[in-house]
Structures are given as structure tokens and as C-alpha cells.
Amino acid sequence: MKRFQVAILGFGTVGSGVYRILTENHGDLKHRESLDLTVARILVRDFTNEPNLHLAPRQLFTTCFDDIAQDENISIVVECMGGVEPARSFILRALESGKTVVTSNKEVMSKHWYEFETAAKKTGAGLYLEATVGGGIPILRTITDSMQANNISRVMGIINGTTNFILTKMSEEGKDFAEVLAQAQQLGYAEANPTADVEGYDAMYKLSILSSMAFHAHMPIDVIYREGITKLTRADFETAKLLGYEIKLLAIGKKEGNRIEVRVHPTMLKTTHPLASVRGVFNAVFLTGHAVDDIMLYGRGAGCMPTASAVVSDVIYACHAHGRHRYMTFENIPGMSDQVELVRDFRCIYCVRLKVTDQPGTMAAIADVFARHGVSLKDVLQLGEADGCSSHITFMTYEAQEFAVQAALRDISALPCVRAIESVIRAEN
Ligand code: NDP
Numbered sequence: 001m002k003r004f005q006v007a008i009l010g011f012g013t014v015g016s017g018v019y020r021i022l023t024e025n026h027g028d029l030k031h032r033e034s035l036d037l038t039v040a041r042i043l044v045r046d047f048t049n050e051p052n053l054h055l056a057p058r059q060l061f062t063t064c065f066d067d068i069a070q071d072e073n074i075s076i077v078v079e080c081m082g083g084v085e086p087a088r089s090f091i092l093r094a095l096e097s098g099k100t101v102v103t104s105n106k107e108v109m110s111k112h113w114y115e116f117e118t119a120a121k122k123t124g125a126g127l128y129l130e131a132t133v134g135g136g137i138p139i140l141r142t143i144t145d146s147m148q149a150n151n152i153s154r155v156m157g158i159i160n161g162t163t164n165f166i167l168t169k170m171s172e173e174g175k176d177f178a179e180v181l182a183q184a185q186q187l188g189y190a191e192a193n194p195t196a197d198v199e200g201y202d203a204m205y206k207l208s209i210l211s212s213m214a215f216h217a218h219m220p221i222d223v224i225y226r227e228g229i230t231k232l233t234r235a236d237f238e239t240a241k242l243l244g245y246e247i248k249l250l251a252i253g254k255k256e257g258n259r260i261e262v263r264v265h266p267t268m269l270k271t272t273h274p275l276a277s278v279r280g281v282f283n284a285v286f287l288t289g290h291a292v293d294d295i296m297l298y299g300r301g302a303g304c305m306p307t308a309s310a311v312v313s314d315v316i317y318a319c320h321a322h323g324r325h326r327y328m329t330f331e332n333i334p335g336m337s338d339q340v341e342l343v344r345d346f347r348c349i350y351c352v353r354l355k356v357t358d359q360p361g362t363m364a365a366i367a368d369v370f371a372r373h374g375v376s377l378k379d380v381l382q383l384g385e386a387d388g389c390s391s392h393i394t395f396m397t398y399e400a401q402e403f404a405v406q407a408a409l410r411d412i413s414a415l416p417c418v419r420a421i422e423s424v425i426r427a428e429n
């Protein structure tokens with residue numbers, strides 16, 4: 001029987017779930033894994049304002065990280081505080097003193113991964129991050145432990161539970177954005193600052209980690225194209241429905257040769273697409289490998305117990321790997337590797353909705369601009385306004401170059417018959 005003492009930093013949604021699993025399943029883990037795992041310390045910010053204090057014995061709690069850093073019996077530190085500082089400093093101190101770190105914090109990992117890995121390699125400590133992507137879905141371990149035989153050419157999926165919860169409620173129940181966001185916060189899905197969710201930052205942090213591991217090249221957050229869901233309107237959902245689409249916040253990474261594109265944005269998907277039926281807090285990710293072809297992983301992408309499941313799985317993995325931890329397959333550097341090339345002018349399908357003056361020649365003038373920029377149109381939907389002199393026209397393009405579409409939109413907005421570009425949403429097959 002191997003014995004390990006664990007410290008938990010942060011006792012909120014995830015931290016309390018980790019404590020619960022480690023204590024409730026203590027006997028099972030001893031029996032099944034031959035591991036005697038004890039939670040020795042829990043770091044909280046302050047005793048008076050800690051709502052979860054009743055969930056563990058009082059003597060386990062501390063407000064002083066030194067109590068953990070200087071305790072030589074503690075060999076695994078689980079970081080569930082979130083944010084960059086002091087999480088970054090605590091993780092570094094733990095690794096520098098040879099303690100293994102397991103974290104659910106994708107923001108700090110995507111911004112300081114190379115620093116952590118350098119420190120971990122120096123002392124031989126482990127660094128584990130399964131819970132940073134996809135909540136309870138074992139997506140990262142699938143890449144490292146089950147898809148090594150493959151050259152992965154695509155990762156594509158829904159990797160933020162909060163926004164998928166919001167989009168589902170807006171699409172299916174016509175609910176208001178603010179009301180649904182408050183519900184996601186109550187359920188413990190949203191980040192401490194929910195702007196990270198709704199503006200796509202959280203998905204960007206996760207895509208940085210996911211694509212780096214899938215493509216074996218570090219993809220820093222600043223090379224990822226990012227757009228959130230805050231500009232989506234009721235009219236977008238109504239138009240999408242009329243055309244047979246759902247709208248999802250997708251994270252997309254594609255690799256062809258050494259060329260990689262990475263982007264996060266609202267995406268229209270045909271209602272028959274498997275990702276279109278992923279509802280609520282659920283996440284789902286497609287991985288495409290040259291040998292295995294497509295696989296899709298699906299599960300709860302956020303919440304206390306699903307995320308704690310991923311954290312505890314890492315703790316167990318770390319215990320078994322004790323003394324022979326593995327690190328990333330790629331050179332973990334601050335920027336992007338010069339072995340790969342970033343594709344900014346990616347190809348996509350576009351859905352463009354315009355408000356126009358309803359007069360002869362309007363449709364032809366707009367179609368002409370698209371044609372001049374080499375953008376081919378697939379579908380057109382026109383809906384008249386009650387006043388009879390304006391209408392909304394929605395164009396679906398065939399796959400086109402991002403830069404060509406942006407240039408076409410600049411010219412279209414200058415046409416006298418165009419009153420407004422109401423929305424531009426990308427679509428995937
Ligand atoms: P919570 O806000 O619920 O919990 C974080 C806890 O850490 C809070 O109790 C907070 O205390 C505490 N904390 C923050 N700073 C300190 C500090 N300096 N010292 C001691 N305690 C501190 O967040 P979550 O549990 O939801 O998320 C934690 C991490 O896990 C984040 O990185 C998040 O992105 C990630 N994650 C969350 C998921 C989820 O579903 N919730 C899923 C996957 C990952 P206080 O309230 O006083 O600030």
C-alpha cells in the first residue's frame with residue numbers, strides 16, 4: 001500500500017468536490033488502487049467568509065500556504081483556486097520543492113505552462129491538468145495515453161459548459177441572456193468572472209492546452225482567434241432555425257502539414273450534426289486521427305463532481321507514476337514553435353445577415369460584391385419588414401477565405417442599399 005498526503009488549495013466548487021471524493025472513496029481507492037490517500041491540509045482565503053468550512057474537520061484548514069509548502073509529508077498539491085496570482089506562485093513553489101501539482105486552473109496553465117514544466121522537470125515533480133479541459137471528460141488523457149499512434153489533424157468541440165448552457169436555453173426556451181447566465185453561476189458552472197466564459201476566454205485557454213497536446217506544438221493563447229457569444233441576438237437564433245442550424249460556441253483546431261489554425265467563435269451547425277444536439281452544461285469534442293479517424297467524447301464539462309472526478313483521476317495517476325512522471329511531447333516554450341505555421345486566413349462557411357432597403361437591384365448589388373471577392377453564395381433568405389421598405393437578407397456562403405469575406409463585408413457596408421450588417425456567424429460542416 002502506497003501512502004500519500006494531499007493538500008487542496010481553494011475549497012470552492014471544485015476543491016470541495018475533490019475533498020468529498022477523496023474522503024468518501026478512501027476505502028475504495030485503498031482496495032482498488034492500493035493507495036492510501038489522505039487530505040492533510042486545505043488552504044482557504046479566510047475562515048470567516050468560507051462557506052464550505054463545515055464540509056471538513058476544522059484542523060485541516062489553513063490560510064497560510066507556508067503550512068503546506070513546508071510540510072514535507074505533503075507530496076501532492078491540488079490547486080483549485082483559479083486565476084493567475086497567487087495560483088502561479090503557489091504552483092511554482094510546490095514544484096520547486098518537489099511536490100507534484102494537479103490543477104483545474106486552465107487560465108494559469110495556458111499562460112505559465114512552460115514555467116511550470118521547467119520547474120517540474122528540475123525536481124522530477126509531476127504536473128497534471130486533466131480537469132483544465134472538458135470538466136469530467138478524460139479528453140487530455142485520451143490524447144496522451146490512447147491516441148499516441150495517431151497524427152491528429154483536427155480537434156473540434158464544445159468546451160465551455162456555461163456558454164453551452166446559455167445557448168441551449170436561448171435557443172430552446174427563448175430565454176434572456178442575463179437570466180440564464182445567473183442560473184449557470186448558481187449551478188457552479190461559470191468562472192468567478194463570467195466574462196471569461198461568455199467572451200470565449202475560457203474556451204481559448206482550453207483550446208491552447210488541447211491543441212498543443214493534440215498537435216505536439218505549443219499553441220499560445222495569443223495565436224487563437226477568439227469571439228464570444230455576447231453579440232448573439234434572438235434574431236440570430238430565429239434565422240438559424242429557419243435555415244436548419246443550431247448555434248454553438250465551438251473551439252476548432254486544424255492541422256495540415258505544419259500549418260495550424262486555432263479559433264473559438266459562435267458557429268452554426270446543421271441540426272443533424274452530432275455537436276448540435278449537445279445540450280446544457282455538456283461538452284463534446286471530436287478528435288480526428290489518421291489511424292482511428294473520428295472519435296467523439298461527451299460528458300459534463302463543468303460542475304463540482306464531474307470536475308473533481310478528473311482531478312482525483314490525476315491524483316491517482318500521479319501516485320502510480322511517482323518518481324517517473326512524464327512530461328509534454330512538445331517543446332514547452334512561451335511562444336509558438338517555429339516548426340509550425342499559423343493560419344490566420346482560414347477557410348469557413350459564413351452566414352451574413354443584412355438589413356437593406358427593399359428596392360430593385362439590392363440583391364444583385366450585394367451578390368456582385370461577394371462575387372468580386374471570390375465568395376460564392378449557397379443560400380439566400382429574405383424576410384420583409386412591416387414598414388414594407390426594408391428587409392433582412394441572410395446569405396450563406398460556400399467555404400470561403402476569412403480575409404476575402406472580411407474585405408467583401410467592408411465593401412458591402414458601403415453600399416447605399418445596405419442599412420446595417422446585423423450579424424456574421426461562421427458555420428462548419
Ligand atoms: P470557486 O470560486 O468555486 O472556488 C475557488 C476557491 O478558491 C474559492 O473558495 C476562493 O475563495 C478560493 N481562493 C481563491 N484565491 C485564494 C487564495 N489566494 N487563498 C485561498 N483560497 C483562495 O471556483 P471553482 O472551484 O469553480 O474553480 C476553481 C478552478 O477550477 C478555476 O481555475 C476554474 O477555472 C477551474 N474549473 C472549474 C470548473 C467548474 O465547473 N467550476 C470546471 C473545471 C475547471 P474566495 O471565494 O474567498 O475567493
Ligand code: HSE
Nearest residue numbers: 160161162189191302
Ligand atoms: N466555466 C467553465 C465552463 C468551467 O463553464 O466550462 C469548466 O471549465
